[in-house]
Amino acid sequence: MRIVVTGRNGQVAHAIRSLTDESAEIISLARPTLDLAQPATILPALASAAPDVIINAAAYTAVDQAENESELAFAVNATGAKTIAEAAEHLGIPLVHLSTDYVFDGSLGRPYIEADPTSPLGVYGCSKEAGEVAIGRSGLNYVILRTAWVYSPTGRNFLSTMLRLANERPVVRVVADQFGAPTYAMDVALGAILVARRLVDDSDKAVRGIFHMTAAGQASWADFAEAIFAESAARNGPAARVERVSTDEYASPTRRPADARLDCSRFAAAFGWTLPHWRTHIAEAVEACLKLDTTKEDERMLS
Numbered sequence: 001m002r003i004v005v006t007g008r009n010g011q012v013a014h015a016i017r018s019l020t021d022e023s024a025e026i027i028s029l030a031r032p033t034l035d036l037a038q039p040a041t042i043l044p045a046l047a048s049a050a051p052d053v054i055i056n057a058a059a060y061t062a063v064d065q066a067e068n069e070s071e072l073a074f075a076v077n078a079t080g081a082k083t084i085a086e087a088a089e090h091l092g093i094p095l096v097h098l099s100t101d102y103v104f105d106g107s108l109g110r111p112y113i114e115a116d117p118t119s120p121l122g123v124y125g126c127s128k129e130a131g132e133v134a135i136g137r138s139g140l141n142y143v144i145l146r147t148a149w150v151y152s153p154t155g156r157n158f159l160s161t162m163l164r165l166a167n168e169r170p171v172v173r174v175v176a177d178q179f180g181a182p183t184y185a186m187d188v189a190l191g192a193i194l195v196a197r198r199l200v201d202d203s204d205k206a207v208r209g210i211f212h213m214t215a216a217g218q219a220s221w222a223d224f225a226e227a228i229f230a231e232s233a234a235r236n237g238p239a240a241r242v243e244r245v246s247t248d249e250y251a252s253p254t255r256r257p258a259d260a261r262l263d264c265s266r267f268a269a270a271f272g273w274t275l276p277h278w279r280t281h282i283a284e285a286v287e288a289c290l291k292l293d294t295t296k297e298d299e300r301m302l303s
């Protein structure tokens, strides 16, 4: 099976690339060959790769910056996703697309199910919602996986930010009143591949549409930070004291959902997999992140 994944260095794209086995060939299509902001690149790139299925793991993900760059965010996350869907339809192949908990405003008071109405708070969420709508309107064979709070040893994410901040200061202020599920990029990759295979092999309607797919359990960003620092301290890495603050006390240009927990039971029923608890992979991710930093340090000393 030939699987195209869009993006190269993104957390999920990178994790998918590391998952090679004999039964699937992963083909990365990234800029400039495939640029979601340049719709004319999309069909030619996909047609020449001739995949059996596409995983769209590329997106505009800078949540704060999106507020000042809404045109680019929409070009990539809405028009780009729509054009990927049109190309997939044209080529007669299925699409696995990734979306986010930020399509919700987080005010519901219970974990969201797929049928709950969306109501994003910011430009990033609005642009991802528009991408979902465009894919949903197409006649395509698709799955949209909404995940959340993705972290990995590489790339820009909350875990690497926390370790960097702990190198600079003894105390880090972190919001304790926004809830979600920190989800390991490798688990998102495994889930996306599982779904991609099913879309190719199984025509059942029950494995089509929107699914929520996050780690099990729930955390606040402050809980997540404390777990990161505990694992880092255990490995003599940087660790700060977490000062738990409210959203009002933390200056940010963007509103974020207070409680965007996603109910993942539809995914579990359709695909037979419940992702591990959010704490499961933190030690592994911290360890890998610290090791990468040490390697970079060694390279600096040698150069």
Ligand SMILES: NC(=O)C1=CN([C@@H]2O[C@H](COP(=O)(O)OP(=O)(O)OC[C@H]3O[C@@H](n4cnc5c(N)ncnc54)[C@H](OP(=O)(O)O)[C@@H]3O)[C@@H](O)[C@H]2O)C=CC1
Pocket (backbone or CB within 6 Å): 006, 007, 008, 009, 010, 011, 012, 013, 030, 031, 034, 035, 036, 037, 038, 056, 057, 058, 059, 060, 061, 076, 098, 099, 100, 101, 128, 146, 147, 148, 149, 150, 151, 155, 156
């Ligand atoms: N990060 C998170 O916390 C969450 C992410 N998601 C969703 O999951 C998916 C994957 O996110 P994640 O891996 O964290 O993303 P990252 O921010 O780590 O990486 C973004 C990826 O998108 C690619 N990209 C950005 N702009 C373009 C463009 N114009 N054309 C082609 N490729 C582009 C980047 O390319 P390059 O490789 O060249 O740098 C990179 O591979 C996205 O759809 C995101 O919305 C959902 C919930 C949470």
Ligand SMILES: Cc1cn([C@H]2C[C@H](O)[C@@H](COP(=O)(O)OP(=O)(O)O[C@H]3O[C@@H](C)C(=O)[C@@H](O)[C@H]3O)O2)c(=O)[nH]c1=O
Pocket (backbone or CB within 6 Å): 061, 062, 063, 064, 100, 101, 102, 147, 148, 149, 150, 157, 158, 161, 165, 172, 173, 174, 175, 178, 221, 250, 252, 256
């Ligand atoms: C850096 C930092 C952040 N925060 C807060 C801000 C925010 O509410 C929360 C997380 O910060 P981030 O900048 O990592 O958050 P953010 O970039 O909004 O993360 C989101 O990214 C997109 C792509 C998604 O799809 C979402 O699921 C989610 O993962 O923590 C602190 O309280 N203290 C800090 O020192």
Ligand SMILES: [Mg+2]
Pocket (backbone or CB within 6 Å): 061, 062, 063, 064
């Ligand atoms: Mg961010």
